[in-house]
Amino acid sequence: MSPAARTVEHVTCLGCGCACDDIAVVVKQDRIAETRNACALGTAWFGDGRIPQDARVNGRTTSLEQALGEAARTLEAAKRPLVYLAADLSCEAQREAVALSDRLSAMLDSLTGAAAAGVLAAQRRGRAGATLGEIRQRADVIVFWGVDPAERYPRFAARYAVEPRGLATPRGRASRTVIAVDVGAGRGPADADARVAIAVGDEVDALGVMRATVQGRVASDEARFRGSPELARRMSEGRYVTLVADGEPGTAPGDPDRAEALVTLAQALNGPTRCALVVLRGGGNRSGADAVVTWQTGFPFAVDFAPGFPTYRPHAGAAALLATGEIDAALVIGSPASIPEPLVRGLAGLPSVAIGPRASTATFQPAVAVDTGVAGIHEGGMAFRMDDVPLPLRPPLAGPPTAAGALRSLRERLGA
Ligand code: SF4
Structure with missing residues (x-):
């Protein structure tokens, strides 16, 4: 070296x-x-840790002070502002965003709004979950439901769910049975010990047949469910079953009722055995946004401060309000590249302020853009793993202003 x-x-x-x-x-x-x-x-x-370090008003470079002053004016003039949490923020920055939303009487939403079905299903039904540490130690039957973690969660199998040796799985991979459920094009791991194929249109019904089989209520012999009752029986015989599904939009094949069907199957399996549902989440501290917004307001996303107190509007969050033209200004916090395309289109015609890593490259052309460091690379604090375990961030580099610091300055300018 x-x-x-x-x-x-x-x-x-x-x-x-x-x-x-x-x-x-x-x-x-x-x-x-x-x-x-x-x-x-x-x-x-x-990457190599280099990111833009700019502050801009209407595309022109200016000082951080002037940019934040203009941001305060833009947001204060709004009647129906949106505060949107994107990726690559520390929990400290997310907490500042909640305080700003309160001050602005804004709608506060996050990337979770696009993955709401799983959250809402868990709120309706409860969710049988576990930390990844527990799964590493105990899971002996692991079912990947329409997802191969190697694609978007590359070390999941090596660190948590398949290969590690655990208290109840002393031979690691050899102590575990891995089952891939292929749902349409959503395929499980190629090296699974067994696989079951289900058509996308049959997925929710197949989950229902499996739940009923686990509960001993029905045995379907319909050809389209071939393999599902057998899979349910195999899962019932496991000592500790883990059902792994992708919680991020874009990869989940299909039906909006799928999340609830997975939640209820995992619950039913806790009759004959122990089962945990693992919902894979993307990067940039998405789970942290849910945790922070919940502990600050009582709700995980789509929290409306307009009534004067936090109000949950899971079906009328950022996407719905932008589509109906209700929002008249937006504060977008975090990496713009992580924002779903329909929202980017909705933001494009609005007066907006972007604060976060690479904000100056946002394609929706914010009136004010303030580049900050990336949480975990240039900015410390806390972040949450996908199983809601908090972890400290140890940034290897110093960088541009922190997002938490820039948001705090903006909040102080707004008198909050
Ligand atoms: S957290 Fe980073 S190193 Fe670990 S699997 Fe995800 S991308 Fe890879």
Whole structure:
């Protein structure tokens, strides 16, 4: 290693919801030169650590003070503002965003609005879950439902659910049975011990047949459910079953009732055995946004402060309000690249303020843009893993202003 290099150990990667906290980052001449233990997705997320460091008003570079002053004026003039939480923020920055939403009487929403079905199903039914640590120690039957974690959660199998040796799985992979459920094009891991194929249109019914089989209520012999009752029986015989599904939009094949059907199947399995449902979440501290907004307001996303107190509007969040033209200004916080395309289109015609990593590159052309550091790379604080375990961030680099700091300054300008 060159004399100018330094290594920062135990860095937490937020490239996906696995939040691996065993990354050793080698820094040379203020750039990231190496990310030991990180997968390819994580290495790409860290990059070399260089990001834009600009503050702009109407496309022109200005001082941070002037940009925040203009941001305060833009937001204060709004009658129906939106505050939107995107990715790559620490919990501290997310907490500032809640305070700003309260001050502005705004609608506060986040990336979770696009993955609401799973949250709402869990709120209606309750969810049988577990930490990834418990699954690592105990799970002996792991069912991947329409998802191969190797694609978007590359170290999930190695760190948590398939390969590690645990208290109840002393031989690691050899102690576990892995079952892939292929739902249309959503395929489970290629190296599974067994697989079941289900058509997208039959998915929710198949989950219902499985639940009924677990509960001993029905045995369907319909050809389209072939394999489902058998899978349900196999799961019932496991000592500790884990049902893994993707909670992020875009990959989930199909039916809006799917989330509830998975939740209720996991619950039913807790009759004959123990079962935990693991919902895979994307990176950038998405789970942290849910946790912070919940502990601050009582609700995880789509919280409306307009009535003067936090009001839950899960079916009338950012996407719905932008589509109907109700929003007249927006404060977008976090990485603009993580925002779903329909929302970007809705933001494009509005006066908006963007504060976050690479805000100055936002395609919706905000009136005010303030670049900040990336949580976990330039900014410390806390973040949540996909199983709601909080982890400290150990930023290997110094960088532009922190998002939490810029938001605090904006809040103070607004007199809150
Ligand atoms: S699995 Fe996810 S959190 Fe872990 S190193 Fe890869 S991208 Fe980062």
